[in-house]
Amino acid sequence: MRVYVESYGCAQNQGEGAAIARELAAHGHALVDAPGAADVGVLVTCGVIGATESRMARRWTELSARIPRVVVTGCLVPLRTGLLAGPGRERTTFLPIREQHRLPELLEDAGPPAPQEAPATGLGARPPISEEVVIAQGCTSGCAYCFSRLARGPLTSVPADAVVARVRAAVGRGVAEVRLTGLDTAVWGRDLPSGEGLPALLRAVDAVPGDFAVRVGMMSPQSLAPALDDYLDALGHPRNFRFLHLPVQSGSDRILRAMHREYTVGAFSRIVRAARSRHPDLHLSTDFIVGFPGETADDHAASVELLREVGPETVNVTRFSARPGTPAARLPPLGPRVAKERSRAMTDARREVARARLERWIGRTESARVLEHGPDGSAVARLGNYLPVVLDGQPPRGSRVRVSVTGVRTTYLLGRVGADGPF
Numbered sequence: 001m002r003v004y005v006e007s008y009g010c011a012q013n014q015g016e017g018a019a020i021a022r023e024l025a026a027h028g029h030a031l032v033d034a035p036g037a038a039d040v041g042v043l044v045t046c047g048v049i050g051a052t053e054s055r056m057a058r059r060w061t062e063l064s065a066r067i068p069r070v071v072v073t074g075c076l077v078p079l080r081t082g083l084l085a086g087p088g089r090e091r092t093t094f095l096p097i098r099e100q101h102r103l104p105e106l107l108e109d110a111g112p113p114a115p116q117e118a119p120a121t122g123l124g125a126r127p128p129i130s131e132e133v134v135i136a137q138g139c140t141s142g143c144a145y146c147f148s149r150l151a152r153g154p155l156t157s158v159p160a161d162a163v164v165a166r167v168r169a170a171v172g173r174g175v176a177e178v179r180l181t182g183l184d185t186a187v188w189g190r191d192l193p194s195g196e197g198l199p200a201l202l203r204a205v206d207a208v209p210g211d212f213a214v215r216v217g218m219m220s221p222q223s224l225a226p227a228l229d230d231y232l233d234a235l236g237h238p239r240n241f242r243f244l245h246l247p248v249q250s251g252s253d254r255i256l257r258a259m260h261r262e263y264t265v266g267a268f269s270r271i272v273r274a275a276r277s278r279h280p281d282l283h284l285s286t287d288f289i290v291g292f293p294g295e296t297a298d299d300h301a302a303s304v305e306l307l308r309e310v311g312p313e314t315v316n317v318t319r320f321s322a323r324p325g326t327p328a329a330r331l332p333p334l335g336p337r338v339a340k341e342r343s344r345a346m347t348d349a350r351r352e353v354a355r356a357r358l359e360r361w362i363g364r365t366e367s368a369r370v371l372e373h374g375p376d377g378s379a380v381a382r383l384g385n386y387l388p389v390v391l392d393g394q395p396p397r398g399s400r401v402r403v404s405v406t407g408v409r410t411t412y413l414l415g416r417v418g419a420d421g422p423f
């Protein structure tokens with residue numbers, strides 16, 4: 001079969017989409033990069049906010065009008081499949097996330113793979129340098145706004161030896177950046193008999209031979225806190241990007257309680273201080289939700305103040321979106337104008353704070369790993385703390401280079417590759 005895969009949303013969804021494509025190619029299917037060339041289309045959906053869900057429904061309509069058969073998976077399945085109504089429905093298969101491994105047999109039933117006449121494209125043509133390795137399904141928390149936990153269910157960790165095997169396989173395919181991914185990576189292992197946690201898993205991954213770097217994905221403060229010191233110690237291995245993605249969501253304890261987030265602003269700030277004292281160049285990434293039901297002007301001001309206080313290098317700002325089936329969807333919403341104004345104010349503060357944090361790097365010379373090539377002869381590399389630096393040249397993807405930081409833009413650095421080239 002000629003298969004077209006299109007994925008949306010978080011690193012985990014992207015990772016699962018890439019894994020689906022690899023698995024289907026391994027079963028002899030041809031990967032194509034245009035819907036019109038496909039016998040089957042696989043749509044990996046995201047349902048994190050309402051606007052994205054609507055976009056998924058539109059995209060399904062477009063794909064099912066062009067491709068004989070469509071498989072829909074990802075976070076809209078099974079909770080929101082009712083939205084996908086129309087002529088393409090009888091040619092659509094809805095595949096829950098935890099059954100994605102069944103896709104090759106599902107396609108098998110529909111007939112043998114087409115001969116590989118179509119050149120491997122998209123995922124196959126230029127092997128990826130970065131790869132998501134999903135370490136767990138689900139989550140242990142109950143955040144009031146979160147649709148992902150409803151879609152993905154309770155925590156199911158991938159056993160350590162299976163994670164290590166996936167990393168070894170990825171490195172064997174030439175991957176130079178492994179992204180350990182999950183809804184909340186810090187809860188990994190809590191459901192496993194070994195009782196080991198994320199620090200142990202990270203050490204096991206770091207022990208895999210090869211020239212690669214590791215980025216650990218998003219985690220929640222309540223899950224990281226119990227193993228903080230051990231995790232910060234494990235993060236110190238030279239293979240790991242000293243990067244911490246720790247969504248705080250609000251600077252108001254009252255709103256954190258309403259969100260069912262199980263930590264206080266003070267606890268979050270203590271984690272950040274501990275992480276920065278252990279890793280002075282740590283790159284902090286955090287998330288804020290603005291306009292959560294009941295949020296007052298004072299709550300919002302507290303969020304802006306926290307942003308300025310902790311000074312994250314990266315901030316994702318999301319306007320609250322009531323997701324069906326979540327407790328927060330039953331709360332009276334704020335007016336859209338208020339949410340829009342607060343989103344703008346938070347975004348302005350984010351720009352200011354991030355730029356000031358990035359400017360500290362101007363004039364420094366650092367090692368970096370080249371991960372992407374731009375269309376204009378440039379490249380994007382990542383410093384040891386995962387800060388992105390745009391280079392005025394294209395050293396080989398996956399290579400490590402010395403970079404002199406020459407300037408900044410709002411969300412990234414500018415740099416020049418050192419004369420001593422890749423090493």
Ligand code: SF4
Nearest residue numbers: 139141143146149183
């Ligand atoms: S920790 Fe993250 S994935 Fe888990 S319920 Fe909260 S927001 Fe959702």
